[in-house]
Amino acid sequence: MKIVIIGGGGVGRYLGTALTEDAEVVVIDRDPANLAEVEDSVDALTLRGDATHRSTLRQAEVHKADLVVAVTGSDTVNVAAAALAADMGALRSVARVDDPGFYETKAAHESQVLGIHAVLCASRLVAAELLRMLTGSDCRHTFSMVGGALHGAIVDVPADSPAIGQPPQRLRTDGSETVRAVIRGSRVRAAADVSEVDEGDGLLTLGPPINVARVVHYVHERHANRVVLIGGGDIGGQLATSLSQFESDVRVVELDRARCESLAAELPKVRIIHGNGTNLAFLRDERIGDSGSMCAVTRSDEVNLMASLLGRELGVRRTFALVHRPGYASVYNHLGIHGTTSAHEVMARTLRWLLPGRRVLGHSALPGTDHEIVELRVPPLRKRRLTARDLPMPPGMLVLGVARESGELLRTDVEIEGGEHVLVVGRAGGQRALDRALSRLAREASD
Amino acid sequence: MNLRTVAALTGLLVALVAVMMLAPLMLALYDGDNNAAFGYATAMAATTLVSVSLRRWGGPQSADIHRKDALGVVALTWLCLGIFGGLPFLVEGSISNVAAAVFEAVSGFTTTGATVVADVDALSRATNLWRCQMHWFGGMGIVVLFVAVFPQLGVGAKHLFRTEVPGPITEGLRPRIKQTALALWWIYAGLTVLATVMLIVAGLPIYDAILHAMSTLGTGGFSSRSASIGAYNNPAVEWIIALFMLVAGLNFGLYYGILRGRWRDFFRNYELRFYLLINVAIIGVVALSIMHLHPAPGDSLRHAAFQTLAVTTTTGFMTEDFERYPDAARYLLLLAMFMGGCAGSTAGGIKASRVYVLFKVALGELRSLVNPNVVRSVRLGSTTIPTSIAWGIVVFVTTYFLIFAVCSLALVAQGLDLITAMSAVVACLSSVGPGLADVGPTQNYGFVPGSGKLLLSFCMIAGRLEIFALLAVFSPECWRR
Numbered sequence: 001m002k003i004v005i006i007g008g009g010g011v012g013r014y015l016g017t018a019l020t021e022d023a024e025v026v027v028i029d030r031d032p033a034n035l036a037e038v039e040d041s042v043d044a045l046t047l048r049g050d051a052t053h054r055s056t057l058r059q060a061e062v063h064k065a066d067l068v069v070a071v072t073g074s075d076t077v078n079v080a081a082a083a084l085a086a087d088m089g090a091l092r093s094v095a096r097v098d099d100p101g102f103y104e105t106k107a108a109h110e111s112q113v114l115g116i117h118a119v120l121c122a123s124r125l126v127a128a129e130l131l132r133m134l135t136g137s138d139c140r141h142t143f144s145m146v147g148g149a150l151h152g153a154i155v156d157v158p159a160d161s162p163a164i165g166q167p168p169q170r171l172r173t174d175g176s177e178t179v180r181a182v183i184r185g186s187r188v189r190a191a192a193d194v195s196e197v198d199e200g201d202g203l204l205t206l207g208p209p210i211n212v213a214r215v216v217h218y219v220h221e222r223h224a225n226r227v228v229l230i231g232g233g234d235i236g237g238q239l240a241t242s243l244s245q246f247e248s249d250v251r252v253v254e255l256d257r258a259r260c261e262s263l264a265a266e267l268p269k270v271r272i273i274h275g276n277g278t279n280l281a282f283l284r285d286e287r288i289g290d291s292g293s294m295c296a297v298t299r300s301d302e303v304n305l306m307a308s309l310l311g312r313e314l315g316v317r318r319t320f321a322l323v324h325r326p327g328y329a330s331v332y333n334h335l336g337i338h339g340t341t342s343a344h345e346v347m348a349r350t351l352r353w354l355l356p357g358r359r360v361l362g363h364s365a366l367p368g369t370d371h372e373i374v375e376l377r378v379p380p381l382r383k384r385r386l387t388a389r390d391l392p393m394p395p396g397m398l399v400l401g402v403a404r405e406s407g408e409l410l411r412t413d414v415e416i417e418g419g420e421h422v423l424v425v426g427r428a429g430g431q432r433a434l435d436r437a438l439s440r441l442a443r444e445a446s447d
Numbered sequence: 448m449n450l451r452t453v454a455a456l457t458g459l460l461v462a463l464v465a466v467m468m469l470a471p472l473m474l475a476l477y478d479g480d481n482n483a484a485f486g487y488a489t490a491m492a493a494t495t496l497v498s499v500s501l502r503r504w505g506g507p508q509s510a511d512i513h514r515k516d517a518l519g520v521v522a523l524t525w526l527c528l529g530i531f532g533g534l535p536f537l538v539e540g541s542i543s544n545v546a547a548a549v550f551e552a553v554s555g556f557t558t559t560g561a562t563v564v565a566d567v568d569a570l571s572r573a574t575n576l577w578r579c580q581m582h583w584f585g586g587m588g589i590v591v592l593f594v595a596v597f598p599q600l601g602v603g604a605k606h607l608f609r610t611e612v613p614g615p616i617t618e619g620l621r622p623r624i625k626q627t628a629l630a631l632w633w634i635y636a637g638l639t640v641l642a643t644v645m646l647i648v649a650g651l652p653i654y655d656a657i658l659h660a661m662s663t664l665g666t667g668g669f670s671s672r673s674a675s676i677g678a679y680n681n682p683a684v685e686w687i688i689a690l691f692m693l694v695a696g697l698n699f700g701l702y703y704g705i706l707r708g709r710w711r712d713f714f715r716n717y718e719l720r721f722y723l724l725i726n727v728a729i730i731g732v733v734a735l736s737i738m739h740l741h742p743a744p745g746d747s748l749r750h751a752a753f754q755t756l757a758v759t760t761t762t763g764f765m766t767e768d769f770e771r772y773p774d775a776a777r778y779l780l781l782l783a784m785f786m787g788g789c790a791g792s793t794a795g796g797i798k799a800s801r802v803y804v805l806f807k808v809a810l811g812e813l814r815s816l817v818n819p820n821v822v823r824s825v826r827l828g829s830t831t832i833p834t835s836i837a838w839g840i841v842v843f844v845t846t847y848f849l850i851f852a853v854c855s856l857a858l859v860a861q862g863l864d865l866i867t868a869m870s871a872v873v874a875c876l877s878s879v880g881p882g883l884a885d886v887g888p889t890q891n892y893g894f895v896p897g898s899g900k901l902l903l904s905f906c907m908i909a910g911r912l913e914i915f916a917l918l919a920v921f922s923p924e925c926w927r928r
Binding site: 002024025026032039040042043044 | 514602604605621622623624625626833
């Protein structure tokens with residue numbers, strides 16, 4: 001497999017390192033200093049040139065590439081280079097576009113814009129990942145699927161939960177079923193087969209990040225807490241928007257007065273505080289220590305680290321931080337910060353998910369059971385009509401739903417098409433059997 | 448530098464040397480040569496023991512190999528190559544002196560081809576195979592082979608690769624360095640097979656053809672005959688070897704380009720054009736100057752071409768003693784020794800591209816004296832050479848001449864005459880092999896004192912590793928943890 005990365009900056013280098021195991025990597029950049037750093041840190045071929053010039057892309061042989069990823073600092077260059085690569089015959093091309101105004105939906109990635117296979121919004125991906133981390137503190141386990149567009153969580157039902165006694169399928173959000181299975185003891189049962197939720201059950205919830213967070217919040221109602229975000233940039237704003245849909249007390253601390261005013265106009269339910277997140281006296285005054293969770297998401301690693309440490313010192317129960325240089329993550333963990341994420345990590349995960357040719361796209365073990373959840377890509381079905389239930393699954397496998405790349409999770413009785421994603425739960429180690437079953441299906445469809 | 452990482456990796460590399468000794472051992476057993484068989488079996492056992500000890504001390508190899516570790520691995524490996532490569536000679540008894548055995552082995556692995564053996568014909572078949580085999584493995588590089596065959600070492604492999612592969616700009620052929628190393632070895636092995644077949648067709652016995660093909664492609668110069676290629680008195684063999692010497696002196700990346708259908712790049716390569724132009728010029732001058740020795744123009748051209756290519760590709764074969772040539776031709780050949788082959792080839796020397804860039808830098812400086820405000824870039828064809836690389840080349844060449852000056856002075860101090868000392872140093876530094884006067888094509892290095900042999904061994908390794916990789920190891924900075 002061949003991957004061409006356009007942009008040899010921090011993100012390009014991280015992606016290069018992360019993807020060299022899966023593929024041969026070529027990195028294009030205009031700046032020789034960037035390329036020298038790539039040479040030193042990534043086992044990849046480097047090419048100096050402007051990726052918006054077709055001659056450069058031709059030299060990089062993008063027509064033979066399975067994936068072209070444009071991650072320079074400029075949205076315009078990324079879109080132009082990825083569109084050119086797609087036009088020149090790259091199997092898949094992906095562009096990083098950070099301007100939220102470019103997108104027509106609220107999704108973290110959109111498909112088929114200007115012929116580009118996927119346009120990724122790093123700030124949305126990071127905001128969704130931070131939301132998963134914040135939600136995860138009330139859960140037994142959380143995971144993300146479908147390139148980060150879909151979240152999953154196992155939420156344990158406490159004794160005083162309002163969910164007790166209700167049929168799990170009725171714990172709906174946004175009109176869609178979010179609880180897809182119930183873990184009782186070590187057994188995993190489809191939500192439809194369980195009449196009512198009991199104390200100690202583990203509810204396997206799946207859906208768009210906000211829907212999963214809502215169910216978790218509902219099941220743990222008494223644990224509702226105050227969340228404070230340090231930094232009101234793109235990521236802070238998006239995270240605040242999501243949190244304000246189910247948390248009653250969300251606060252954003254932002255240093256820039258003009259940005260505060262704009263946030264206050266956009267987010268009426270969120271309390272916007274103008275101030276310095278690393279000023280101890282200010283944080284004390286604002287009673288930040290009473291918060292259940294804190295998330296530091298400014299553009300500076302130093303500010304994020306300091307703010308998280310101060311928050312912890314003041315008594316915040318859980319602190320999370322955005323890391324811009326992924327190498328710093330271990331330092332944060334060492335200092336007791338509960339979780340970190342970076343644009344580099346989430347983009348690498350999404351890109352690995354976008355790699356063509358694979359049938360099993362991801363999996364996550366379900367703690368407390370010997371089961372795992374697996375994400376499969378359905379092979380082209382030609383004219384065959386199938387629902388997810390009709391898929392020839394190995395025995396003991398339970399189909400949970402059909403996922404679209406937008407993060408939408410459909411029921412198992414809807415008709416599926418080739419290329420869609422199916423989520424299956426079964427005993428750990430069954431991935432090979434699943435892969436074989438899909439290969440059989442692909443063969444049958446092509447006959 | 449992490450000494451344990453260095454030891455663990457060097458242990459693996461030394462194991463490769465032990466594996467290489469299998470071929471001469473088998474040949475000795477086949478020939479019923481018990482003395483040689485005992486020599487190679489003992490050397491193999493000792494090498495294996497050291498390899499296992501280094502691996503044990505090094506412990507499990509960590510995933511990260513840093514630049515300093517790579518320098519340490521390559522330097523230590525080349526030291527081990529000299530010691531363990533020379534061990535069979537000592538045990539077998541073909542060479543009795545330790546310094547001479549180390550010199551012979553270093554000369555083999557660095558593809559220099561300078562020998563201390565006066566009567567090569569008297570050596571066992573196994574030993575002659577081992578000598579040419581050292582050339583072959585050392586030519587493309589044992590570290591490059593290691594990168595190609597051992598499990599993925601990631602970026603660390605890149606540091607190892609760069610430390611050993613010659614050339615101011617080492618271009619990757621494939622995205623992964625392991626694949627680049629593998630591609631280079633395949634091309635190298637393919638060309639060796641082709642040369643062997645052609646030599647057999649031209650009338651050489653299979654054993655001689657294999658040995659000379661290995662020696663030629665590695666641009667070594669060891670032969671199984673004392674009179675080198677001249678012993679066969681076969682013009683076809685001489686032309687084939689001359690052709691393959693030239694092939695080995697060119698950038699192997701260009702052959703990869705041809706395999707990928709990029710013929711044009713081959714002929715558009717500026718270094719190649721410059722190199723061919725220089726060769727044609729020297730061949731012309733030498734051919735004209737030896738017309739009195741070979742009145743037939745064909746003979747004169749053949750001998751001139753062979754001797755010139757043997758020097759410019761730093762192989763060091765010969766068909767006749769160029770000591771008999773006029774001074775102008777000898778001096779030209781001596782100057783050609785400094786330049787050597789192309790970057791990315793198996794040849795040694797300063798390299799054609801460096802000489803070309805140096806020439807351009809000098810021209811640019813000259814022009815800027817006249818027009819100080821005009822800004823010019825140094826270009827190699829359509830590629831602009833960044834100032835940092837041009838500066839690096841100037842420093843490289845200066846250091847090259849500095850080592851040449853210091854080492855030839857040291858040899859003169861040991862009693863060697865001026866021409867012998869100077870030509871011996873340049874022949875070893877550029878991995879040519881034969882020099883002038885007492886170390887001329889029909890002579891050998893046996894008379895050089897032990898310390899002189901070790902100094903020349905240092906020159907050979909320094910030249911093979913392009914000086915800085917070896918000098919860096921002597922810097923205290925490199926050893927700081």
